[in-house]
Amino acid sequence: xxxxxxxxKFQVLKTGQSMTLxxxxxxxxxxxxxxxxxxxxxxxxxxxxxxxGTTDKGEVPNGYNVSRLNKREFSLRLESAAPSQTSVYxxxxxxxxTYGYTFGSGTRxxxx
Amino acid sequence: xxxxxxPISMDSYEGQEVNITCSHNNIATxxxxxxxxxxxxxxxxxxxxxYKTKVTNEVASLFIPADRKSSTLxxxxxxxxxxxxxxxxxxxxxxxxxxxxxxxKGTKLSVKP
Numbered sequence: 001x002x003x004x005x006x007x008x009k010f011q012v013l014k015t016g017q018s019m020t021l022x023x024x025x026x027x028x029x030x031x032x033x034x035x036x037x038x039x040x041x042x043x044x045x046x047x048x049x050x051x052x053g054t055t056d057k058g059e060v061p062n063g064y065n066v067s068r069l070n071k072r073e074f075s076l077r078l079e080s081a082a083p084s085q086t087s088v089y090x091x092x093x094x095x096x097x098t099y100g101y102t103f104g105s106g107t108r109x110x111x112x
Numbered sequence: 113x114x115x116x117x118x119p120i121s122m123d124s125y126e127g128q129e130v131n132i133t134c135s136h137n138n139i140a141t142x143x144x145x146x147x148x149x150x151x152x153x154x155x156x157x158x159x160x161x162x163y164k165t166k167v168t169n170e171v172a173s174l175f176i177p178a179d180r181k182s183s184t185l186x187x188x189x190x191x192x193x194x195x196x197x198x199x200x201x202x203x204x205x206x207x208x209x210x211x212x213x214x215x216x217k218g219t220k221l222s223v224k225p
Contacts, residue, residue, distance in 0.1 A: 004155075035215070040217065041217065042199065042216050042217040042218055043156065043199075044215070045215075090155045090156075092155065092156075101148075101156070103155025104155055105153075105154060105155055
């Protein structure tokens with residue numbers, strides 16, 4: 001089983017460039033999430049989608065947009081990348097929102 | 113959302129039992145307690161979840177006292193492969209009144225031979 005698949009795994013952007021991080025899950029989960037992880041900071045929630053058709057802000061939404069394309073896919077877009085967005089980004093999904101999040105393997109993004 | 117406090121790091125030796133305690137003084141009635149494990153360069157992995165008393169699975173046990181203001185993750189007979197960061201989370205259901213799982217900085221467990 002693939003679980004949660006994130007693409008790309010690595011990316012280098014120049015300041016001001018835009019890009020979209022892709023996430024897809026094959027577990028028929030209702031809820032999906034985007035986290036970022038910085039050294040010494042743990043994981044911080046950027047946006048989440050409790051169900052298809054809905055999205056909500058998390059702790060650190062500024063500079064990001066999301067799209068819940070369908071039940072399987074949840075993308076994260078950086079419209080104008082900044083060095084402060086250098087981080088590892090994790091996508092996750094869950095069936096019941098309090099139980100058993102499944103995480104992807106992450107996207108390591110560097111903005112120079 | 114309830115804040116959690118856990119030790120930044122812990123050291124142990126192979127074969128020992130490890131107990132990691134998490135404090136969550138402001139836990140609400142509807143909150144569950146969940147623990148995740150994260151290896152370097154990987155996403156976190158669900159370990160165990162509980163609401164009260166004791167929960168046990170094939171990986172760990174979770175002890176929650178009656179007042180639910182703290183919880184203890186117990187890893188029996190750890191091995192080198194248990195070296196990881198362990199996160200304690202308290203949260204409710206996204207899409208409901210409020211909620212999503214908030215990750216703190218976790219506890220970095222180092223298991224030595």
